[in-house]
Amino acid sequence: MxxxxxxxxxxxxxxxxxxxxxxxxxxxxxxxxxxGLPLVHGxxxxxxxxxxxxxxxxxxxxxxxxxSLHEDAAVFGGRKNxxxxxxxxxxxxxxxVIGAISTCSSEIIGDDMEGFIKIAKEELKQKIGExxxxxIKIVPISTPSFVETHFKGYDNGINALVNNLxxxxxxxxxKVNIIPGIVNPGDIREIKHIMGLMGIxxxxxTDISDPFDSPLRPSTTETRPFYPKGGTTLEEIEDSSNSLxxxxxxxxxxxxxxxxxxxxxxxxxxxxIPIGVKNTDNFLRNLKKFTDTEIPDSVLDERGLLxxxxxxxxxxxxxGRKVAIFGDPAISxxxxxxxxxxxxxPSVVCTGVENPEFVxxxxxxxxxxxxPVDVMIGSDLRALEVKLEEEPVEMMIGxxxxxxxxxxxxxxxxxxxxxxYDRAGYHRVPIVGYNGSVNLIDRIxxxxxxxxxxxxxxxxQQ
Amino acid sequence: xxxxxxxxxxxxxxxKNHTYVKDLADPTGEIPKxxxxxxxxxxxxxxxxxxxxxxxxxxxxxxxxxxxHSPVGCTTYGCGxxxxxxxxxxxxxxxxxxxxxxxKYIMGTDLKESDxxxxxxKKLRQSILEAxxxxxxxxxxYTYATxxxxxxxxxxxxxxxxxxxxxxxxxxAFNAPGFSxxxxxxxxxxxNFTLFNKxxxxxxxxxxxxxDINLIGEYxxxxxxxxxxxxFEEIGINILSTFTGDCSHDEICWMHRxxxxxxxxQRSATYIAxxxxxxxxxxxxxxxxxxxxxxxxxxxxxAKHFGLEENAQKLIDREMAKIQPKLDFYREKLxxxxxxxxxxxxxxxxxxxxxxxxxxxxxxxxxTMFEHEDGYEKIKERVGEGxxxxxxxxxxxxxxIIDVYKPDIILSGIKEKYxxxxxxxxxxxxxxxxNGPYMGFxxxxxxxxxxxxxxxxxxxxxxxxxxxxxxxxxxxxxxxxGKISETGTNVPKAKEEEVL
Numbered sequence: 013m014x015x016x017x018x019x020x021x022x023x024x025x026x027x028x029x030x031x032x033x034x035x036x037x038x039x040x041x042x043x044x045x046x047x048g049l050p051l052v053h054g055x056x057x058x059x060x061x062x063x064x065x066x067x068x069x070x071x072x073x074x075x076x077x078x079x080s081l082h083e084d085a086a087v088f089g090g091r092k093n094x095x096x097x098x099x100x101x102x103x104x105x106x107x108x109v110i111g112a113i114s115t116c117s118s119e120i121i122g123d124d125m126e127g128f129i130k131i132a133k134e135e136l137k138q139k140i141g142e143x144x145x146x147x148i149k150i151v152p153i154s155t156p157s158f159v160e161t162h163f164k165g166y167d168n169g170i171n172a173l174v175n176n177l178x179x180x181x182x183x184x185x186x187k188v189n190i191i192p193g194i195v196n197p198g199d200i201r202e203i204k205h206i207m208g209l210m211g212i213x214x215x216x217x218t219d220i221s222d223p224f225d226s227p228l229r230p231s232t233t234e235t236r237p238f239y240p241k242g243g244t245t246l247e248e249i250e251d252s253s254n255s256l257x258x259x260x261x262x263x264x265x266x267x268x269x270x271x272x273x274x275x276x277x278x279x280x281x282x283x284x285i286p287i288g289v290k291n292t293d294n295f296l297r298n299l300k301k302f303t304d305t306e307i308p309d310s311v312l313d314e315r316g317l318l319x320x321x322x323x324x325x326x327x328x329x330x331x332g333r334k335v336a337i338f339g340d341p342a343i344s345x346x347x348x349x350x351x352x353x354x355x356x357x358p359s360v361v362c363t364g365v366e367n368p369e370f371v372x373x374x375x376x377x378x379x380x381x382x383x384p385v386d387v388m389i390g391s392d393l394r395a396l397e398v399k400l401e402e403e404p405v406e407m408m409i410g411x412x413x414x415x416x417x418x419x420x421x422x423x424x425x426x427x428x429x430x431x432x433y434d435r436a437g438y439h440r441v442p443i444v445g446y447n448g449s450v451n452l453i454d455r456i457x458x459x460x461x462x463x464x465x466x467x468x469x470x471x472x473q474q
Numbered sequence: 475x476x477x478x479x480x481x482x483x484x485x486x487x488x489x490k491n492h493t494y495v496k497d498l499a500d501p502t503g504e505i506p507k508x509x510x511x512x513x514x515x516x517x518x519x520x521x522x523x524x525x526x527x528x529x530x531x532x533x534x535x536x537x538x539x540x541x542x543h544s545p546v547g548c549t550t551y552g553c554g555x556x557x558x559x560x561x562x563x564x565x566x567x568x569x570x571x572x573x574x575x576x577x578k579y580i581m582g583t584d585l586k587e588s589d590x591x592x593x594x595x596k597k598l599r600q601s602i603l604e605a606x607x608x609x610x611x612x613x614x615x616y617t618y619a620t621x622x623x624x625x626x627x628x629x630x631x632x633x634x635x636x637x638x639x640x641x642x643x644x645x646x647a648f649n650a651p652g653f654s655x656x657x658x659x660x661x662x663x664x665x666n667f668t669l670f671n672k673x674x675x676x677x678x679x680x681x682x683x684x685x686d687i688n689l690i691g692e693y694x695x696x697x698x699x700x701x702x703x704x705x706f707e708e709i710g711i712n713i714l715s716t717f718t719g720d721c722s723h724d725e726i727c728w729m730h731r732x733x734x735x736x737x738x739x740q741r742s743a744t745y746i747a748x749x750x751x752x753x754x755x756x757x758x759x760x761x762x763x764x765x766x767x768x769x770x771x772x773x774x775x776x777a778k779h780f781g782l783e784e785n786a787q788k789l790i791d792r793e794m795a796k797i798q799p800k801l802d803f804y805r806e807k808l809x810x811x812x813x814x815x816x817x818x819x820x821x822x823x824x825x826x827x828x829x830x831x832x833x834x835x836x837x838x839x840x841x842t843m844f845e846h847e848d849g850y851e852k853i854k855e856r857v858g859e860g861x862x863x864x865x866x867x868x869x870x871x872x873x874x875i876i877d878v879y880k881p882d883i884i885l886s887g888i889k890e891k892y893x894x895x896x897x898x899x900x901x902x903x904x905x906x907x908x909n910g911p912y913m914g915f916x917x918x919x920x921x922x923x924x925x926x927x928x929x930x931x932x933x934x935x936x937x938x939x940x941x942x943x944x945x946x947x948x949x950x951x952x953x954x955x956g957k958i959s960e961t962g963t964n965v966p967k968a969k970e971e972e973v974l
Contacts, residue, residue, distance in 0.1 A: 033547025057522025
């Protein structure tokens with residue numbers, strides 16, 4: 013009998029967390045806007061650690077402003093800091109959107125961010141004139157660090173952007189909104205590639221693919237201020253209410269889609285992330301449903317290439333191998349389903365959040381694999397380490413933070429997700445869509461070769 | 475006037491006092507305004523006090539487990555972010571069972587909304603007990619306040635005191651909430667005072683020699699400490715305690731038994747050297763081992779204190795002979811190149827002279843994120859006429875400095891590295907290093923190699939596509955660089971009409 017054994021962390025303390033706090037997700041969301049700037053209302057560490065972490069993963073600049081809260085703000089409130097911070101940012105950087113992101117400190121001292129932003133807007137009008145001031149949108153995003161995780165922060169970020177910026181509907185724009193979740197530039201590009209083959213225009217809410225993977229061309233690079241190429245424009249976000257539908261690729265990123273559905277009757281489809289055959293098929297069906305577009309042969313050929321590589325590789329090298337998967341709940345669930353499609357066994361799937369959609373997806377996976385799946389929720393890397401010490405697997409799939417104990421337990425680690433800082437180029441290579449799944453199966457199979465077959469092994473001959 | 479307002483700062487004129495251009499004709503005593511709050515809304519490179527204490531000072535101690543009293547984020551970011559390798563050896567001959575324990579594990583109390591409302595003391599207590607259970611081999615447990623703890627007012631010292639007795643190991647609370655002080659420097663300060671007050675003088679070393687030193691403010695970034703350790707051993711000097719690179723908890727407890735303290739990072743760790751001198755009468759000298767000349771001078775100064783000059787001279791002569799040929803090569807390649815040093819604190823006055831002396835490089839700009847007055851005075855002494863000295867530069871200023879001062883290379887941290895690249899300027903990491911160690915004789919060659927590899931990286935000759943190449947001869951790097959800076963001035967300054 014297949015089942016999903018759901019386990020929660022049995023410690024009070026967290027040891028080597030699998031998640032971070034809400035503001036990071038909101039910063040990621042705002043970074044995907046063309047000339048969009050995150051402004052963190054908190055201590056300097058709140059922006060510095062995230063900039064460090066983004067730069068380490070993407071090997072790109074990450075521009076995040078901070079209101080620099082100190083003792084005086086802790087006592088008297090951060091009103092002055094937020095208002096002057098918005099003012100300085102607006103006049104010096106001339107952004108299209110400022111995402112004002114709260115933190116644990118600004119939430120605890122009870123700053124009325126919405127009220128302060130109103131005052132900041134008034135001051136800005138006096139400073140640079142009404143017309144110019146109106147063009148700079150300021151969106152408050154509430155992300156208390158002591159509630160949930162960065163996935164919720166991302167969801168809150170996208171939802172706040174849509175709720176504050178989407179305009180009253182006019183004529184249909186014949187586009188589909190995509191909320192990608194916290195994924196890599198390569199993943200977003202792959203989604204755009206599929207939609208391109210289908211002839212569907214999209215609005216990506218929001219699109220970090222260029223901002224976090226932008227060209228080095230000094231003579232065309234904007235400076236003073238530096239803004240990376242690309243990103244979703246303000247006009248696109250305003251226009252998102254005129255779309256044919258919204259697809260949130262991750263289960264945790266659906267609030268913005270549901271808001272658009274409720275407020276403007278833009279139908280929503282939330283998750284699962286298109287990793288593997290069935291999940292990508294599902295994504296295509298959603299696109300077809302919203303746009304009434306036939307799935308073209310070019311896309312079906314790409315699907316065929318994935319199926320072909322699965323036929324070539326899965327049963328011989330991968331079948332029956334036990335895998336532990338950890339990290340982002342949506343990506344972990346997607347990969348778990350895909351490894352089942354490859355005939356592998358997702359023995360342990362571990363994530364740092366407690367999220368009901370994740371558990372129900374994992375139940376589905378357990379049913380499909382017909383093997384028991386240990387599902388660790390609200391968990392951390394130490395718990396996974398202890399678990400794998402007792403019940404070893406043949407492969408781990410997750411991000412770089414698991415590298416040390418993977419090495420210690422002598423289990424090969426296939427790196428996916430965020431953060432990956434000890435391998436090159438993983439932010440560019442997609443893991444979503446049929447092409448991304450081909451990349452994944454190649455990565456998984458080559459890891460099996462490296463670990464379980466000596467190079468001269470006769471079994472590696474055809 | 476020695477102070478200059480950047481063009482990008484016209485809306486925040488208070489920044490003018492933070493930017494000083496060295497002018498020999500100016501009266502002495504003028505330095506950039508520093509150690510004050512960052513202007514809100516800036517992309518500052520500064521961190522918080524928690525980063526100062528955990529990230530810089532205690533994170534290097536090898537046999538303690540850290541419990542961060544925070545929502546999950548501070549814990550996540552507190553793990554393994556700085557390259558402080560450690561050996562498993564403990565002073566009593568034992569080994570820690572987990573290799574690089576300090577880089578591998580971090581614990582946190584994972585504060586939630588209800589804890590914010592009802593207080594987090596219970597959770598802190600429980601988490602420290604779990605830490606003792608999970609890692610029974612650790613010598614001590616360190617726990618940290620963060621913004622949340624500071625605001626809800628948890629009494630961490632009380633919990634630490636109570637549990638020290640209950641567990642039978644030192645439990646130390648570091649009270650440096652993120653918002654305290656204008657920079658991470660506040661965290662260094664709290665770290666120094668806490669470690670001194672709670673630990674120094676509480677234990678005795680297994681043995682002592684007449685040649686015992688404390689090496690303070692050396693965190694073993696990428697193995698820096700191990701380079702120095704080798705030198706000292708050879709000279710006949712024994713490092714009794716390091717503060718805190720590759721250091722065990724107990725070593726801090728017996729710092730009072732050394733004969734001399736050396737202070738390497740004079741921003742983050744002079745405090746404890748002062749306190750030890752005051753209470754235990756142990757003198758300290760400020761040392762600096764970046765670059766062969768400084769390294770030689772400082773090794774000699776320390777050796778002199780113990781009457782071991784001969785040994786030192788032998789080592790210096792041998793090491794210099796070893797590195798000289800390579801040094802000559804790098805000098806030939808790097809002479810006349812200009813640079814900008816952007817460090818936390820002291821590297822600003824550690825690096826310009828050696829780079830000038832040994833490699834012929836000119837420092838055109840220096841900047842720091844948490845230096846204080848005394849440091850700026852030293853920086854000012856050591857840089858040449860016309861060098862711009864900037865306190866806490868923000869991203870827009872960074873762009874303007876590149877544009878105006880045109881450095882050939884920037885030595886800085888990862889937050890600045892990639893924006894420098896986008897503007898066509900190579901960058902070498904000097905916070906956590908590229909391929910360190912950078913300390914000592916051979917370390918300086920590593921630094922020179924990384925600078926050379928960055929400036930001479932062929933990519934910088936290929937930044938722009940050229941429609942036609944007039945003659946077949948290879949375009950020299952200098953010419954291409956010239957072209958870039960020409961186009962650089964025509965770079966589309968952010969197009970106002972796009973938004974405004």
